[in-house]
Amino acid sequence: MSIFVTGVGVALPGADSASALAAARHPLGAVDPAAVLGKKGLRYKDRATQLGLVAGQRVLTDAGMLSDGALTVDGTRVAVLVSSNLGNVDTACRVARTIADEGTRGLSPMDTPNASSNIIASEIAIRFGLHGPNLMVCNGPGSGLDALRWGTALLRSGRADQAVVIGVEPDNEIVRELVGGPVADGGAALVLERADAAEARGATVHAVMGGHTRGADVAAGFQRLAAGEPAGFTAWFASGTAAGRLPADLPGHDLAAVWGELSGALGIVQAAAAIGGFGAGADGPVCLVAGGDEDDGSAAQVLRPPSPAPAGTGAV
Known part of the structure; x- marks a missing residue:
């Protein structure tokens, strides 16, 4: 069963689309969630959740699944998967500090819901009426690509027709202490869709999902996937030490060198940049x-x- 990418959303400083992301050379400004979503409903939400909502609105709109604020597909058949390793850590640390200093009576009822590890995925589902499977992935450096893998698995198992997969990381003082430097303060999102569902609604296809691998050896994983591509790869995306383990004769892209630490958002931002290409x-x-x-x-x-779509057919 083919799985298509039928929507792309980008919420990074100075980049609000896949094409802008592919062309970006350095961050500019900051994402303003209120300018995209309006102020209503954003109060008391942490930065990671607000950024996730921006990416969610943009990807649903790009996929033709959201029009004038209303879903155009069955929300019970749309899954939400969010990858974020740092996410709401500022809220969790603030709540823990308050309990230590003042006890539970010092907690704000507006703050404690944001301490849930699943807050970003659940808020996206609530705001847009997406009632399919809901999953938060916090799985280290490979988290974003793992979220894409789980989204693909949900679609192939018949649990959903579309999967909204979002990777997002905020930039704040607590996050910088943890990672030792600035973080991207944004992210990206994809809509993955079963081929039959995409064809039925005439969706535009941005990319096709291929194989996935997980392992301790970067070069070996690359070679396993390359063996399944008769024409070979035309480029790779990797950051840090992984980039040095991949073929130097192929064009390589290190997005962390442009945006700073991407952590759980990395794999999904890479996919969005590739689609821009x-x-x-x-x-x-x-x-x-x-x-x-x-x-x-x-x-x-x-x-x-x-x-390319055959002559006389729809967008798929």
Whole structure:
């Protein structure tokens, strides 16, 4: 069963689309959630949740699943998967500090719901009426690509027709203490869709999902996936030590060098940037790699450009 990417949403400083992301050389400004979503409903929500909502609205709109604020598909058949390793850690730390200093009576009833580890995914589902499977992935460097894998699995099992997969990380003082520097303060989102569902609604296909692998050896994972691509890869996306383990004769893209620490958002931002490249004329499969040879291992995902639609057919 083919799984298509039928929507792309980007919420990064200075980049609000896949094409802008592919062309970006450095961050500019900051994402203003109120300018995208309006102020209503944003009060008391942490930064990660607000950024996730921006990416969610943009990807649903791009996929043609949201029009004038209303869903155009069956919300009970739409899954939500969010990848964020740092997410609401500022809220969780603030709540823990308040309990230590003042006891539970010092907690604000407006703050405690945001301490839930699933808050970003649940708020996206509530705001947009997406009542399919709901999953938060916090799985280290490969988390974003793992979320794409789980979204694909949900679709292939028949649990959903579409899966909204979002990767987001906020930038704040507590997060910087944890990672030792600035964080991207944004993210990206994809809509994954079963081929039959996409064809039925005439969706535009941005990319086709290929193979996925997980393991401790970056180079070995790359080679396993390359063996399944007869024409080979045309480029790879990787950051940090992983980039040094991949073929130097292929164009490589290190998005962390542009945006700073992406953590759980990395794999999904890589996919969005690759799709921006497809839109600009790139015509071969790419390999996305997140993580390295460390104990957490790495994840790798193949993304292929869409095949041209046969004459006389719809957008798919």
